[in-house]
Amino acid sequence: MHNTAAIVFRDGTTRFVKVDDNELLMDAAQRHGVNLPVDCREGVCGTCRCLREAGEVDVEYIDEEALSEEEVAEGHVLACQTRLRSPNASFYFDVDSSVCSVATEVFDATVSAVEQVSDAAAILEVTLDDPAKALQYLPGQYARLEVPGSDQWRAYSFATSSAKDGQLRFLIRLLPSGVMSDYLRERAKPGDAISLEAPLGAFYLREVERPLLMVAGGTGLSAFLGMLERFEESGETDQPIRLCYGVTQEADLSELDRLDRFTEVLPDFAYETVVMNPSEAWQGKTGVVCDLFDLDFLAQSFDAYLCGPPPMIEASKQWLAEREVGEHRVFFEKFVSS
Numbered sequence: 001m002h003n004t005a006a007i008v009f010r011d012g013t014t015r016f017v018k019v020d021d022n023e024l025l026m027d028a029a030q031r032h033g034v035n036l037p038v039d040c041r042e043g044v045c046g047t048c049r050c051l052r053e054a055g056e057v058d059v060e061y062i063d064e065e066a067l068s069e070e071e072v073a074e075g076h077v078l079a080c081q082t083r084l085r086s087p088n089a090s091f092y093f094d095v096d097s098s099v100c101s102v103a104t105e106v107f108d109a110t111v112s113a114v115e116q117v118s119d120a121a122a123i124l125e126v127t128l129d130d131p132a133k134a135l136q137y138l139p140g141q142y143a144r145l146e147v148p149g150s151d152q153w154r155a156y157s158f159a160t161s162s163a164k165d166g167q168l169r170f171l172i173r174l175l176p177s178g179v180m181s182d183y184l185r186e187r188a189k190p191g192d193a194i195s196l197e198a199p200l201g202a203f204y205l206r207e208v209e210r211p212l213l214m215v216a217g218g219t220g221l222s223a224f225l226g227m228l229e230r231f232e233e234s235g236e237t238d239q240p241i242r243l244c245y246g247v248t249q250e251a252d253l254s255e256l257d258r259l260d261r262f263t264e265v266l267p268d269f270a271y272e273t274v275v276m277n278p279s280e281a282w283q284g285k286t287g288v289v290c291d292l293f294d295l296d297f298l299a300q301s302f303d304a305y306l307c308g309p310p311p312m313i314e315a316s317k318q319w320l321a322e323r324e325v326g327e328h329r330v331f332f333e334k335f336v337s338s
Contacts, residue, residue: 005055006090006138007034012201013097013104016136019084025057025091026079035100036093041080048079054207055089057082090138092202104197107135109168111148111192114184116174118251121219122184123159124170126194131166137199139226140305140333144197145170147179148188153197154180157223157307157333159255161230168196171222171254173335203307203333205230210301213328214243215289215316217308218252220335221245224307225255228262228269242297243271246289246312250275250282288312290319298325306332 002018005025019028026048029036039047046066052075060081067076079091097103113125124145128135137143142157159169175181205227214224224243231237247253252275259271272292274285285291289312304320306313313332320330 003055003084003086004088004136005029005084006088006136007036008053008090008092008138008202008204009097009100009102010094010202011096011098012141013102014138014141014199014201015102022083024080025082025084029079034102036079037095037099038080043078043081046078049076050079050094051075051092052077052082053090053092055084056086057089058085059083090204090206104200105135106195106197107133109166109194109196111188111190111194112167113190114188116185117254118174118249120174120248120252121254122172122174123254124156124172124184124188126168126170126196128163128166128168131163135163135166135168135198137162138204139230140204140223140307141199141201142203142223142333143168143170144200145180146195146197147183148192148194149183150179152179154178155200157201157220157226159222159225161226161233169225171219171225173219201333203305203331205305206303206331208237208239208303210303211240211297212242213293213298213302213304214241215304215306215308215312216243216245217289217312218247218335219254220306220308220312220333221255222307223333224305225258227305228259228266231269232262232265238267240268240297241266241270242294243269244274244289244292245271246274246276246292246308248276250278250284288315290315293319295323295325298323298328301326302328304328304330306330308335310334 008014017032037047039045043061044063108129109126112127115123144153156170159171
């Protein structure tokens with residue numbers, strides 16, 4: 001029997017390793033070629049410290065000089081003393097992957113569908129050429145896609161929870177002029193060969209222990225689609241989830257059918273949309289995404305996940321900082337035009 005540990009590094013590079021029954025995390029990582037920082041292997045020096053972000057573990061020994069009581073309470077552990085006690089777990093190491101001789105993998109794939117859903121967004125679906133070569137990632141993470149016919153790579157969040165049957169989906173922002181945008185608008189077609197580098201990103205779903213606020217700007221919705229799909233498949237949370245989704249024009253609203261389905265299948269999920277520059281025909285809410293924030297909902301402790309353009313991220317963080325809301329953590333991913 002074995003469990004699976006996701007090891008996430010400071011630069012966003014992630015490796016998934018199989019951990020045998022009663023095996024130490026350090027030993028499992030080294031067996032998979034992931035050379036985690038290590039010195040004493042006795043729980044004393046603290047060199048292999050990391051933050052457990054999801055999953056259940058047993059920890060043999062932690063010297064008080066290695067981790068303080070406060071750090072242990074926050075979820076910090078030592079890889080040389082930690083054994084997994086749940087099928088899946090994730091750990092964050094505050095070092096770059098290069099220090100541990102870890103590199104991302106490149107996967108060959110084929111474009112299976114392309115749909116331009118508005119002037120500003122397209123849905124790209126790809127199929128891995130070798131589904132047996134497992135691509136694993138955490139919901140919210142991203143891949144770098146090589147633009148067919150060029151030597152350019154662009155980063156996009158997975159809009160699916162996993163690579164089921166080798167199938168992947170991305171919600172991609174279309175720029176007036178851009179190497180990927182021009183490809184998707186002008187010449188993309190099923191059958192095109194495409195490569196992707198993954199998994200990447202320090203923005204991903206942590207263990208859910210309290211209500212969630214999800215804030216999406218434009219195609220930042222993509223990351224949340226993967227998270228919500230994970231909840232749909234696993235049924236692992238009954239915590240309230242509120243998604244605030246803002247776009248520039250109403251034509252930019254995407255994947256509303258999927259969001260409607262999530263409202264039906266998840267126990268306590270709701271979403272609202274807002275448009276910054278609507279047409280006269282728009283009958284929904286007008287303004288910016290912060291206008292959707294519900295102070296009553298945010299009076300309790302919660303975790304906030306923000307994904308979208310940098311101005312939206314900063315405005316949301318400032319809004320939360322300036323108001324009397326419950327104790328909370330903020331995780332965010334800024335989208336940069338390219």
